[in-house]
Structures are given as C-alpha cells and as structure tokens.
Amino acid sequence: MTAEPTAVVRPRNRKQLIVAAAGRVFSERGYHAASMEEIAAGVGITAAALYRHFPNKYALFAECADVMVDRLVAALDEVPADAALTDVLAAVTRVTVAHRASGGVYRWESRYLNREDRHALAAKFAHVVERVADVVRREHPLPDEHLRATAALGAIGSITTHHASIAQRRVEELLLACALRVVATDPTAAAGSAHLVELPTPPVPRTRRSEILAAAIPLFERDGFANVTNGRIAEAVGLVSSAIYRYFPGKADILAAACLQAAALLAQAVEQNLRGVDDPHDALVALTATYVAYSFEHTALTSVANAEIGGLPTALRQTLVIAQREHIAVWEQQLRSARPELDSRQARALVHAGFGVVVEAGRRLRWQDSPAHRDAVAAFLMAALGLCPLVAPGRAKARRLISAERKSHAVEPLA
Template sequence: MTAEPAAAVRPRNRKQLIVEAGATVFSERGYHAASMEEIAAAVGITAAALYRHFPNKYALFAECANVMVDRLVAALGEVPPDAGLADVLAAVTRVTVAHRAAGGVYRWEARYLNREDRRVLRAKFAQVVGRVADVVRREYPLPDEHLRAVAALGAIGSITMHHNTIARRRAETLLQASALRVVATDPVAARAGARLVELPARPVPRTRRSEILAAAIPLFERDGFAAVTNGMIAEAVGSVPSALYRYFPGKADILAAACLQAAGLLAQAVDHNLRGVTGPHDALAVLTATYVAYSFEHNALTSVADAEIIGLPAGLRRPLVAAQREHIAVWEQHLRQARPELDGRQARVLVHAGFGVVVEAGRRLRWQDSPEHRAAVAALLMSALDL
C-alpha cells in the first residue's frame, strides 16, 4: 500500500519569501510591468494566497522598497561605533552585492510611493548616509563629506542596476576599493583641473513629432510615466489626444523615441570631444567630463529613463539597451588600456560604478548645474575608476 503524500506545510517565513520574490520581480520588470501573479508564481503559491499577506500590489511594493535599506541599517548596526571606514563600507558592500537582484527597487521610490512611505524610506537612507558621512569626516576631513558619502554609496549601489556577471567576492573587492577612493577625493580642489567639453545643442522642436517629444519628458519627470496621459501630452502641444497617434503608436513609443534621441546626442558628443585625444587617461577624462555634462543637461530625461526603460516592451527596449552597451564599450576599451590589470567584467562593473557616482552625487546636488558642480562630480567619477 502506497503512503499518501504528506500535506504541504506552509513555511513560517512565507511573507519574507514573498517580499524577496517581489523585490526581485519589481527590480527586473519595473513596478507597472510586474504582476502579483508573477510574484506568486516565483514563490510557488497562488495569487489568492499572496493576497492574504498583501491586499494589493502597492502594499507589497512599499514593503519591498524597504528591503535593501533595512538590511543596510541592520548590517551597520552590527559594526562597532569606532570602526574604520573600510569596515563600514565593507558591511554596506557585502549586503548590496549579496542582494543585488532585489536592490533596484529603490530607483522607483520617489515616483510610486506615497508621501508618508517615501518620507519613512528616505529617513532610513539618511541614517545610512549619516553613518558613512560621520566616518568619512573623521578619516578624511575634506569638504562635502555628505556628497562624498552618497557618491561612494552610489558606486556600491550601482551593482543593482545592471546584469554584468561577476563573482561576488571580486565585485565586493572592486566596489569597496572604488568607494574608498571616492570618499578620499577633495571635490573642491578638483575645480582647478576641470575639463571643458561641448555637447550638441538640444534639437529645436520644428515638427509636431519633435514638439511631442519635448513636451512629454518634463511631464514624465514631474508626474511619473504611468500617471501621464495622452491627453496631458496633447494639451501641452496644443493638440487633441487622437492626433498623437499619427506620430506615435503609444505613450511608451514617445519615451523610447526621446531616449534614443538623447542617446544619439551623447554619442555625438563623445565622438566630437574625443577627436584628437591621445592616450587612454586623457580619453577617460574627456569621457567623464562629457558624461557629467550630459547628465546635468539632460537630468529630467535620464531620471525618467532610469526608472521606466526597464518596463518598456522588449521591442522598444532593445535599441536603447544596444545604445547603452555601445557607450559602455567605449569606456571599457579606454579603461582597460589605462588599467591593463582589469578584465572586461571588472572594467564594466567599474564603469557602472562611475555612473552610480554621477547619479547619487547629482541627486545630492539637486542637479543644480554649475561648473563647480560638474567639476566635483567628474573628480568623484574619475576616482571611482582609480584614475
């Protein structure tokens, strides 16, 4: 006689498993593209069972948004108060690399969390930044310790924003060293050696299609991609919603077209500014100045793109990813020439770390564009690359 199979036992940590799976799915698919059914399947339960723990997708997302920062707060709580900067950054790096698949959720927090949930989350991040900044101030008494702290955390957190494969220990070593170099950089002293670069002028909207692109991005940045309607875009260009379909099949196509246009401007700027440059170090200085200038001038679009591209349909996302890879390949080539001890994976991870520095430092500076801010962020990026 065959024994009856034992009844399935509900794991005691089911809610934790749901949050882990949800954070990963949200990171990989984006808030709006992710579904409760998809998350439930990742846990091996039904959607009905998932709803017993979370009444809706927002409630689950709000909890997922806190996963990484709660881990960071807990990890730093275990580091002795008098520990050195290397130990503090090592704790942050271990947690971030170990949970990189779920760490990208924070990129959407400002857009999709309500005001109170956003306030709570930002207070937790401020606690992490404050702990790092305190040690930075003690060990490297230079100006703008909070700027250097958030830039270093941006270098570490960059591992959550891409899918380049690299062994965990190698990633930790690279990112911790990068962050340590960033916090040791004097952003004020960097102003004297700032490099000037040129960017192509923003296209002047001369057609209805270009007018739509120019009007849509500020709306996406202000209200969030999902909240903006075709009616809002049409009103901004003095048209009716149905007229938009003559130029774009849908709202996602507008975002993709704007991102491709911006990628083209960046590629033009890189090609122009690299002309006549000899030597990998000079080339990387030019790439850095160009990327920082581009990030300040196009911060509205880049902030929207960082949050929304991941949720675009594959057909629209593919050319954008290809353009990004082409840009990173230029960095990788010059970085490996400047630092021949790096292999391709290490170089790409460091390039993304530099981009993470720009994002977080730019946010800290509220993207207020000035030669001083550009020079400071460029110096921090160069330090992240060990140049």
C-alpha cells in the same frame, strides 16, 4: 496498502520569499509593469495565496522599497561606533551585493510611494548617509563629507542596476576599493574639468512629433511615466488626445523615441570630444567631462531613462539597450588601456560604479548646475575608475581649444 499523500508544508519564511521575489520583479520591470501573478509565479504560489500576505500590490511594493534600506541600517548598526571606514563600507557592500537582484527598488521606484512612505524611506537612507559621513569626516577631513558619502554609496549601489556577471567576492572587493577612493577624494580635485567639453546643441523642436517628445519628458520626470496620460501630453502641445496616435502608436513609443534621441546626442558628444585624443587617461577625462555635462544638462531625460526603460516592451527596449552597451564599451576599452590589470568584467563594473556616483552625487546636489558641481562629480567619477582626476594645464588648454572649434556642431533631430 496505499501510502497517504504527503501534506504540503508552507514555508515559515514564505513572506520573506515573496518580498525577495517581488523585489526582483519590481527592480527588473518597474512598479507598474510588474504584476502580482508574475510575483506569485516566482515564489511558486497562486496570486490568491499572495494576497493572504499582502492586500494589494502597493503594500507589497512599499515593503520591498523599505527592506533594502532596513538591511543597510541593520548592517551598519552591527558595526561598532568606532569602526574604521573600511569596515563600515564593507558592511554596506556585503548587503548590497548579496541582494543585488532586488536592491534597486528604493533607488528608482520610490517615486511611486505615497508621501508618508516616501518620507520614511528618505529618513532611513539619510541615517545610512549620516553614519557613513561621520566616519568619512573622521578619517578624511575634506570638504562636504555628506556628498562624498552619498557618491560612495552610489558606487556601491550601482551593482543593482546592471547584469554584468562577476563573482560575488570579486565584486565586493572591487566596489569597496572604489567607494574608499571616492570618499577620499577632494571635490575640488578636478577644478576646471567642467569647461573641457561642449555638448552638441539639442535639436530645436520643429515638427509636431519632436514637440511631443519635448513636452512628454518633463511630465514623465515629474509625475512618473505610468501616471501621465496621452491626453496630458496632447494638451501640452495643443492637440486633442486622439491626435497623438497620428505620430506615435502609444505612450511607450514616445518614451523610447525620446531616449533614443538622447542616446544619439550622447553618442555624438562622445565622438566629437574623443576626436584626436590618443592617450587613454586623456580619453577618460574627456568621457567623464562629457558624461557629467550631459547628466547636468539633460537631468529630466536621464532620470526618466534610468527609472522607466526597464518597463518598456522588449521590442522597444532592445534598441536602447544596444545603444547603452555601445556607450559602455567605449568606456571599457579606454579604462582597460589606462589600467591593463583590469579584465573586461571588472572594467564594466567600474564604469557602472562611476555612473552610479554621478546619479547619487547629482541628486544630492539637486542637479543644480554650476562649474563647481560638475567639477566635484567629475572628480568622484574619475576616483571611482581608479584614476587621477587632475588634468595637466597644457592638456586642459588643448582640450578647450578643441571644444571651442566644435562648439557650432549640433545633433540632427531624429524626429
């Protein structure tokens, strides 16, 4: 007797499985580079079955962008109103680490939401910041609790932006301790650090190729890479659309070339500001001041790079990834020398946490460049690394003298 074929039972949580898979794809590849077919394959269904749950890619994307913040709100709502700061941040950390692969959507891709959905998402995140800030104010009555809360959330959220392998329990403990240090940091603790370094002078666009790079980045930053056409870039430099192809094979090549030039600028800044610095703590002070200065002076480029590199073709992205890894390796080496108890994975996670602090604190400050803002962000970054942000007057003076001697150096354009 032939057995009857077993009926396929549709999982009751299929919609949740779709959102989880979509979150991973959107986080990894970006909104425009992701496809419904790729997301469906991640769930083990056809694209047609996917459309039974979501009418289009935007509807699925909006759901993914909301779900992580909704999880944070729900986790905080379960924490008693009078809970200690450690318990509040631990709840945020657990949720963020548990959904590491898909949790980055709301941080970078929310620019592609329509105005109404974007404002709703911002309101939810503001609620999370407010809840954390209330407890920070109570336990650490220092200036600007909202900025400190936002910086701490940036440290925790950094886990969604990289693939460094580290056990869940270990990374939760590491990020919680990191966030607690950040919220307990006085934003004025690194006063004067903004003046410790000088960045190389950016190259002046002297060729048509370099003019294209300089014109494209502000457009990408304002409207999103996918929404900017070659025609708009060409118009910005006085060319017809077809002329762009004489200088770049495609729009992705423009983005990759601009990011590579920025990486060279940062690498040169690091090299010149570390020259002659032997003490690991002093080196990390210099790295911090350099990275913060770079972030404030090249806001558009760093924002575009953070948001768009993941969607580049593999061949173009690989060179940029290598440059980023080399930069992080410099931090890791100095951090492990300053804190020998850290292993390489912990050190890398803390470096990424420091970068996350810079991003979120900078956003909170609307990237308004001033010595006070640079000092505050530098103090938070050093706290994230687990280091004292203060610089002895003698060392600070020495660093200023070194910087003054290098002030005339400029990076050579790649174009």
